[in-house]
Amino acid sequence: MTGQVIDGKAFAADVRAQIAEHVVRLKEENGITPGLAVILVGEDPASEVYVAAKHKQTLEVGMASFEHKLPADVSEKDLFDLIDQLNADPSVHGILCQFPVPDHLEERRVVARIDPSKDVDGLSVVNAGLLASGEKGLVSCTPLGCLMLLRDQLGNMSGKEAVVIGRSNLFGKPMGQLLLQENCTVTIAHSRTADLPEVCRRADILVAAVGRAEMVKADWVKPGATVIDVGITRIPHPEKPGKSKLLGDVAYVEVAAVADAITPVPGGVGPMTIACLLANTLTACCRAHNLDEPSGLTA
Amino acid sequence: MTGQVIDGKAFAADVRAQIAEHVVRLKEENGITPGLAVILVGEDPASEVYVAAKHKQTLEVGMASFEHKLPADVSEKDLFDLIDQLNADPSVHGILCQFPVPDHLEERRVVARIDPSKDVDGLSVVNAGLLASGEKGLVSCTPLGCLMLLRDQLGNMSGKEAVVIGRSNLFGKPMGQLLLQENCTVTIAHSRTADLPEVCRRADILVAAVGRAEMVKADWVKPGATVIDVGITRIPHPEKPGKSKLLGDVAYVEVAAVADAITPVPGGVGPMTIACLLANTLTACCRAHNLDEPSGLTA
Secondary structure, eight states: OOOOEOHHHHHHHHHHHHHHHHHHIIIIOOOOEEEEEEEEEEEEEHHHHHHHHHHHHHHHTTTTEEEEOTTOOHHHHHHHHHHHHHHHHHHHHHEOOSSSTTTTHHHHHHHHOGGGBBBBTSSSSSHHHHHHOOOOOOOHHHHHHHHHHHHHHHHTTTOEEEEOOOOOOOHHHHHHHHHTTTTEEEEEEEOOTHHHHHHHHHHHHEOSSSOOOBOOOOOGTTTTOOOEOOOOOEESSSSSSSOOOEEEBBHHHHTTOOSSEESSSSSSSHHHHHHHHHHHHHHHHHHHOOOOOOSSSSO | OOEEOOOHHHHHHHHHHHHHHHHHHHHHHHHHHHHOEEEEEEEOHHHHHHHHHHHHHHHHTTTTTEEEETTOOOOHHHHHHHHHHHOTTTOEEEEEOOOOOOOSSSSHHHHHOOOOOGGOOOOOOHHHHHTTOOOOOOOOHHHHHHHHHHHHHHHOOOOOEEEOOOOOOTHHHHHHHHHHTTTOOOEEEOOOHHHHHHHHHHEEEEEEOOOTTTTOOGGSOOOTTTTEEEEOEEEEEEESOOOOOEEOOOOHHHHHHHOOOOOOSSSHHHHHHHHHHHHHHHHHHHHHHHHHOTTOOOO
């Protein structure tokens, strides 16, 4: 028996298509174009690739994309001046600063400078607090993407046992909050967990976000569980010299034989992240204009 | 075999004594008196009793206590004017508004008006976000009190299985965050949990905060567990007509025979709440003056 493969790439394309329809409607009915501003400091090649992908997908769904490239030695003051200007700009509904930033800048302070209602990465203390308080905010893109995949796969999650491996501010903690909102019984496990395989075996929904290649083995997984793999580790390709290969936190082949459904790496959670960034920008735009939020695209 | 009784009343007295020593030192060395302002709207008898207890204990540890009683029909504007004035007052380091407030006022808006650095009840979205982000804030008093009792009882909690029953913003969620910071494997269970007894039996640390009298039975508890009972239900006294009796969420007698240690109701968690309110006021005062925070009195 092999579990169903959860096709995050196809699902993300569907989410983007829904967003594009909302954008058309916003333009036609309200004369509004949602806008996303991305700030890139310095010339990190990986960040440039990622920012370019965001730019392309933002335009593809019909939104306005504003790119701001700043030199690696930009002062905090100049960066903050730009953020203040974007905070005040009514054509900008979402702002993100691509991390990592150079060492002389502090990510925490940069995030705190962004208006929480435009913090489409959902990284600010205010948005973490809104999520923890069950209030409307903007939710970090990767956990939001996992939630959308799980809702699509499972529908009602009430009463299910969910185990999240990893307790980062970026992923594990907000993922736990989202699963709690879905009425799951939620366990957060981590590096100090005494018997991690045993804890994982309880899970109807197992979400792994550790960054250790193929850590989760078949005998860690309850037969019939739904497995979401958030980890990405790049290794040298075993057969193609000079090439690399991506591995998740889950030993995919053996776990797929046990699980009811599983996300692959790549092509699972990954593509959902930018789709959710666009979803958050759309949500922020609707809220800024006191319009109904699109359904199915928020927590 | 009977588990150890965790004497919250004695422990809270010890915490208050520690606070009183810090207050003496702050006065002598820095000329500072920590001050707590309590706002009471209307004349709810239970709230009046509670506010009076806070006032008495605040004075007993040597702090300044500022009581502000407002009429039940006070406008939001007048209440906010008072809060703004207290936010700006350097002799006030902690502010709390006693809840519930009359229906025409919205608790969420009242809490949001208090400067987060003076929000000694730890109820604001900002303080929830700081806790969820692992940053320094002010932590809600009852979970902080439970944390102190657990640290005193267990010392290092790393790797222990902790189960919190209840997922309120006031208690269950912040308690989960605190136990996660202590490196516990944390499960949040609640009314939708499919097999609550089974989930509870996993716990090395079981914290019950539901408000259903004696719900947790002996066979829900792993032998040797530490049990913290946050629930309080008032029932007519079975033997004394016209009198009432307090019950916790835990069937105390039978669970005490299984647990390694257990908090009674009353006299367990309850007395810790005001002690932690004073601890938070002291912490807020030290932070306001850029002085070292007292150790052992914060999360």
